[in-house]
Amino acid sequence: MLAFLGRHNTRARAIEFRRGVLPPYPTLLHGLRHHRATAEAWHPWMLRILDIPGAIRLRGWPADLTTAVPIEIERETGDSWGRWVFQVKAGTAEIVPTHVEGQASFTRRQLAVWYAGGYRSATAARMAGVHAVSENALATLLRSTVDLEPWLPDHF
Template identity: 60%
Template sequence: MHRPQWWSAWMDDKQQLTTYRFGSWYTTGVLSLSMKRHQRHGTDLTVHDFWAADAEAVNEMMAFLAGHHTRPAAVHFRRSALPPYPALLHNLHRYRLTAEAWHPWMLRILDIPEAVRLRGWPSDLATAVPMEIESENGGNSESYLLEVQDGTGQITETRAQGDVQLTRGQLAVWYAGGYRTAAAARLAGVTTKSDEALTQLIRATSDLEPWLPEHL
């Protein structure tokens, strides 16, 4: 968990959080939750952080929540609490699960090369895709070459014309794994000169969705 030193104390105070750490010799899980009185009786319990190193830690933390001493009628997970992994579906066999979806994020990529360098990429994908990306001020597009190899990625400026054209908004959606298929990207307005290039571009991000847990 790479957070500033002041983050935990500030968030604990701001959200009235109680934080638990799991593990014997080293931390394998971090669970932060808030509680408030229910309108009628009992307690409402909301999970803000659910960080687990492995499946064993997930099971331990789920068991802790299920047996919480306040006996809440329901446990609420904030959308940002869970990474893109269906842990709830595999650990709540005797409980009823309901989900509400919304999009609290506004993602704007300011430094394209650095954003690409820091992102996770498929280790089994080796590709090079020429792209044209709308300039920061919305003017003429700029040409780039995206290269993915051995789980790392880099993007560099080039003079060659791109096979796939993206606006700044489409770039953010692609980067966040929002386009699951090439057809979805086309329906969203992404234009391409090569179906193969678009397919490779979508494959690069569709299976590794970024987890954005810092939601105030």
């Protein structure tokens, strides 16, 4: 598809790809030199997590994953960050406050996308602005939600 678009003299102002169709690296994008290729995270639903510990406790989690990752989450007011430890073991998870510096940080919107399983790779999360000190920590966080997307039938 990218090769076709690279050869095609279209007058289209925008070419939109759905999640997962572009490669995780820009090597095939050289053919789109006449276009401005952009990537953005978008999900056709509204999700706002009000009770973070409750939401984490009630969501499904991988049974084969055992991990503990310190993360920072933007507070509801948006003026500061809270520190948490996210722990998964035997298909259950919890998140508890801590004083340990986070290995990844999420705004409230990024937290909702992660929670819904919207980030398919560390590259996608970083393109959406997720900051992480450790690539391994970010990959572990994404692995915990990527295979268990919530079913959200209402589109807004």
